[in-house]
Amino acid sequence: MTTASPGPSTAAAVTARRGASAETMLATVHELAADRYAGRRIGTPGGKAAAAWLADQLRAAGAAVTLDAFETTGVKELQSTPALAVGPRNLVHRRDFAEQLTSAEVPAPRSGPLAPAETGSWHGRWVLAAGADQQTVDRARTEAAAGLLVPRGADEAGWMPKMIAGPPTGPVAILSVRTDLHAALAHHLGQTVTASVPMRTITTTGTNVHGVFAHASAGQLSLLLTAHFDGVGDDPEQRHPAAADNASGVAVVLEAARLLWTDLPPGIGLSVAFLDGEEAGARGSAHHAPRLAAGTFVINVDGAAQLGAAAAVEAGGPAEPLLAAVDQAGRLTGVPLRAGAMASDNRRYAAAGLPAIGIGMGMPGYQTPAETPDRVEGGTLLAATNLVTATVNHLINNSAQLGETP
Amino acid sequence: MATETTTISGGFAGDPANAFTPPSAGSCCGSTPSAQATSEVAGGCCGTDTAVAAVSCCGSEPAGGAAPEPAATGGCCG
Numbered sequence: 253m254t255t256a257s258p259g260p261s262t263a264a265a266v267t268a269r270r271g272a273s274a275e276t277m278l279a280t281v282h283e284l285a286a287d288r289y290a291g292r293r294i295g296t297p298g299g300k301a302a303a304a305w306l307a308d309q310l311r312a313a314g315a316a317v318t319l320d321a322f323e324t325t326g327v328k329e330l331q332s333t334p335a336l337a338v339g340p341r342n343l344v345h346r347r348d349f350a351e352q353l354t355s356a357e358v359p360a361p362r363s364g365p366l367a368p369a370e371t372g373s374w375h376g377r378w379v380l381a382a383g384a385d386q387q388t389v390d391r392a393r394t395e396a397a398a399g400l401l402v403p404r405g406a407d408e409a410g411w412m413p414k415m416i417a418g419p420p421t422g423p424v425a426i427l428s429v430r431t432d433l434h435a436a437l438a439h440h441l442g443q444t445v446t447a448s449v450p451m452r453t454i455t456t457t458g459t460n461v462h463g464v465f466a467h468a469s470a471g472q473l474s475l476l477l478t479a480h481f482d483g484v485g486d487d488p489e490q491r492h493p494a495a496a497d498n499a500s501g502v503a504v505v506l507e508a509a510r511l512l513w514t515d516l517p518p519g520i521g522l523s524v525a526f527l528d529g530e531e532a533g534a535r536g537s538a539h540h541a542p543r544l545a546a547g548t549f550v551i552n553v554d555g556a557a558q559l560g561a562a563a564a565v566e567a568g569g570p571a572e573p574l575l576a577a578v579d580q581a582g583r584l585t586g587v588p589l590r591a592g593a594m595a596s597d598n599r600r601y602a603a604a605g606l607p608a609i610g611i612g613m614g615m616p617g618y619q620t621p622a623e624t625p626d627r628v629e630g631g632t633l634l635a636a637t638n639l640v641t642a643t644v645n646h647l648i649n650n651s652a653q654l655g656e657t658p
Numbered sequence: 659m660a661t662e663t664t665t666i667s668g669g670f671a672g673d674p675a676n677a678f679t680p681p682s683a684g685s686c687c688g689s690t691p692s693a694q695a696t697s698e699v700a701g702g703c704c705g706t707d708t709a710v711a712a713v714s715c716c717g718s719e720p721a722g723g724a725a726p727e728p729a730a731t732g733g734c735c736g
Contacts, residue, residue, distance in 0.1 A: 588668055
């Protein structure tokens with residue numbers, strides 16, 4: 253067995269004997285949600301600062317740490333707050349309207365009369381359209397419309413969640429307007445609309461944070477715990493703390509790794525990857541997955557803030573033993589599970605042929621300013637940590653039955 | 659290592675194998691089984707204003723052997 257570090261630290265061992273600590277995990281959530289990280293968007297100073305902080309945490313826990321930079325294209329970035337005024341009324345960004353990710357960049361406000369889609373000419377008009385399908389966009393471009401206003405829903409708190417990964421930039425200015433407001437605008441036809449979409453598509457550099465606690469001996473079980481640490485980033489004038497998505501998952505993985513490392517049998521491999529760029533299209537895991545040793549079992553946690561009725565579990569790749577282990581772990585720890593879509597980094601590892609599961613336990617305030625640390629439940633963090641550690645322990649206890657790992 | 663016993667309160671209520679082909683509801687980036695999943699679907703995935711199926715969003719390689727959705731139906735995350 254080749255260990256990556258001399259062994260568990262005394263502090264880590266004490267933590268392990270005490271079991272998982274909700275206080276420690278909540279402190280991690282609060283740290284990552286703090287103003288200084290500015291929502292942790294990939295490539296930003298806040299994102300890089302979060303990576304550095306996590307590297308320190310892994311080192312303190314006893315891991316050998318490396319930072320792995322990678323380039324990412326197609327990230328949407330607001331240069332300033334988008335504007336939308338209809339007549340005398342200034343609408344509120346992310347409450348009443350939001351940037352549409354296929355929009356052209358319109359840095360300066362552009363004015364034109366509000367018109368229905370049924371109007372004869374769209375030239376110079378802001379058009380109330382049902383959607384931004386290709387035919388509509390083509391007509392808007394051909395007739396030189398000022399832009400399109402399309403409907404979009406809001407979450408239960410009235411926010412329009414922020415996204416930074418999407419289709420390529422198109423030729424037409426497009427803003428999404430809250431569905432009920434979009435319908436109401438039909439009564440304001442002819443009023444002057446003034447709007448801007450100061451959104452660029454950029455190329456930037458992400459940083460994955462890897463911590464190796466122990467390399468696996470030949471033919472022995474190798475485990476990787478993952479969670480993405482990036483968020484969608486603050487708006488120019490509004491915070492996006494990204495506490496649930498995914499400071500909570502990071503806190504769980506860090507705590508689970510600390511606990512497992514203190515009691516890890518010889519020969520078993522244990523690593524952690526805190527991944528960047530998930531919000532930009534799972535870019536960090538796409539960079540990492542092809543470099544990972546075949547047969548590594550991957551457990552990804554994305555969201556551990558409010559368990560609700562059951563944790564969502566998605567399996568991919570040759571994950572039957574992993575799925576059986578998480579099922580047993582759920583029974584052992586009393587955590588109810590259900591098959592649920594986990595469109596997260598676990599899919600990148602599964603696509604690379606690795607056994608991978610994604611676990612999700614809720615994201616209140618998902619990608620809005622309401623995604624604050626006070627909404628992360630200590631009990632859910634504990635449940636997630638217990639589930640992950642019990643899953644790993646089940647795999648370890650049954651590793652002889654898994655056969656030789658590739 | 660923990661002693662392995664079972665309880666009746668945890669684990670999968672149904673067939674764990676369903677996790678290989680999970681329901682598509684709440685299928686966007688990082689979605690989870692809580693209220694925001696519903697709002698994601700209502701609000702559109704990844705800013706495209708269109709709800710899409712599980713395999714077509716971020717990390718869009720097919721999961722669990724499922725075929726990816728045609729881009730035209732979702733177009734999420736490029």
